[in-house]
Amino acid sequence: MVRDLHDEGHDRSDRVGTSLKSNLAPPGVETPVKPAVSVIVARDTADGLEVFVQHRVTTMDFAAGVLVYPGGRVDPQDHEMAAALEVPGEVLDAHVRAWAKTELGAEPEFAKALIATAQREVGEEAGATIATTALKPWANWITPPGRTRRFDTYFYVARGDEIGDLRHQTTEATNSEWMNVEHILAEEAAERLKLMRPTLVLLNEVHSFGSVEALMAAERDIEPVRPAMPGKHG
Numbered sequence: 001m002v003r004d005l006h007d008e009g010h011d012r013s014d015r016v017g018t019s020l021k022s023n024l025a026p027p028g029v030e031t032p033v034k035p036a037v038s039v040i041v042a043r044d045t046a047d048g049l050e051v052f053v054q055h056r057v058t059t060m061d062f063a064a065g066v067l068v069y070p071g072g073r074v075d076p077q078d079h080e081m082a083a084a085l086e087v088p089g090e091v092l093d094a095h096v097r098a099w100a101k102t103e104l105g106a107e108p109e110f111a112k113a114l115i116a117t118a119q120r121e122v123g124e125e126a127g128a129t130i131a132t133t134a135l136k137p138w139a140n141w142i143t144p145p146g147r148t149r150r151f152d153t154y155f156y157v158a159r160g161d162e163i164g165d166l167r168h169q170t171t172e173a174t175n176s177e178w179m180n181v182e183h184i185l186a187e188e189a190a191e192r193l194k195l196m197r198p199t200l201v202l203l204n205e206v207h208s209f210g211s212v213e214a215l216m217a218a219e220r221d222i223e224p225v226r227p228a229m230p231g232k233h234g
Contacts, residue, residue, distance in 0.1 A: 033142060035104055036151040037117045038071030039130070040138065040202060043160030044212050047180055051206065052126065052166050054176040066194045067184065070125045070176075073151065074117045081120065082112035087132045098137035102224050105140070105154055114154050126176060128164035136216055139205075141198040144227040155202060159212055181207045197227070 041052040056066050092108055095115070099105025105114060115132050122130045135156040143150035160166070160178075168176035181203060187193040188200060195203065209215040 031145070031147060031150045033150040033152050034073050035110075035114070036071060036073040036153045037114055037121060038069045038153055038155050039118050039122055039135070040069050040155060040157045040206060041122075041160050041163060041166065042157060042181075042206060042212050042215060043178065045180070049181045049206060049209075049211065049215075050160075050178045051181055051184070051203070052160065052176065053179050053184070054125065054168075054170065054172070055174050056172060066196055066199075067188075068196075068199060069155075070122050071153070072117070072121045072125075074113055075120075078117040078120060079109075079113045081116040082109065085112050085116050085132065087112055087115060091133055095135075095137055098220060098222055099140070099154065101222060102140045102154070103142075103152055105137070118156055122163070122166075125170040125172075126166040127169045128166045130158060130163050134158045134162040136220075137222060138220060139198070139202055140222055140224045142224060142226045153198065155198070157206070157215055159216060161212075198225070 043050050051069070053067050053069060056068055092111060095111045096106055096108055099111060099114075104110045115135060118135055119130050119132070122128055135158055137154070138157045139155040140153065141155070142152050166176070166178075170176065184193060184195075184203060185200075185207060188195050206215060209218060
């Protein structure tokens with residue numbers, strides 16, 4: 001049975017990736033918030049839903065040894081790619097509406113930059129091509145104050161069968177693989193896998209839908225999640 005998360009600041013997932021002092025900003029220092037994307041790629045199997053995940057190397061100075069989805073920050077090149085990116089009008093409109101309550105995603109140009117970033121990151125980290133039409137806006141989480149790194153992360157979900165062959169090809173992870181969602185949650189509950197709170201919360205959501213069809217058909221009202229606990233409390 002999957003455990004319930006404790007209140008913010010009192011769950012071990014809040015502390016994942018923040019144990020090093022280098023991850024904590026000095027008192028009074030404001031860390032800029034950088035936009036980023038993360039892509040939850042899911043597929044149906046006979047044993048239930050699977051997602052494509054990466055096991056970050058344990059020597060990283062941020063989120064060391066943590067299970068993550070492919071993704072990364074929005075770079076200047078992503079804005080350049082977005083300018084030439086062909087996104088069907090109805091798809092872009094849907095993304096803009098989905099990100100309406102977020103800080104940046106409600107602007108069409110930035111919504112395209114987010115799509116471009118998702119495509120680049122999936123290509124760089126998993127060697128696969130993802131179509132603009134395959135991405136569904138899902139959630140928006142902002143790293144709380146008190147960290148040396150803060151991100152305004154835009155999460156997407158996508159069908160695995162609409163994407164090319166995903167494989168491991170990033171030096172930031174020891175390996176990348178498809179994993180059963182229920183198994184991941186059970187391993188996290190047994191403290192054999194480490195997931196940060198956004199990863200864990202969203203994986204619980206994915207699990208609740210039971211199938212890719214239900215996941216992709218879900219109606220989403222995306223409210224930015226802004227955890228308030230500073231420092232070690234995530």
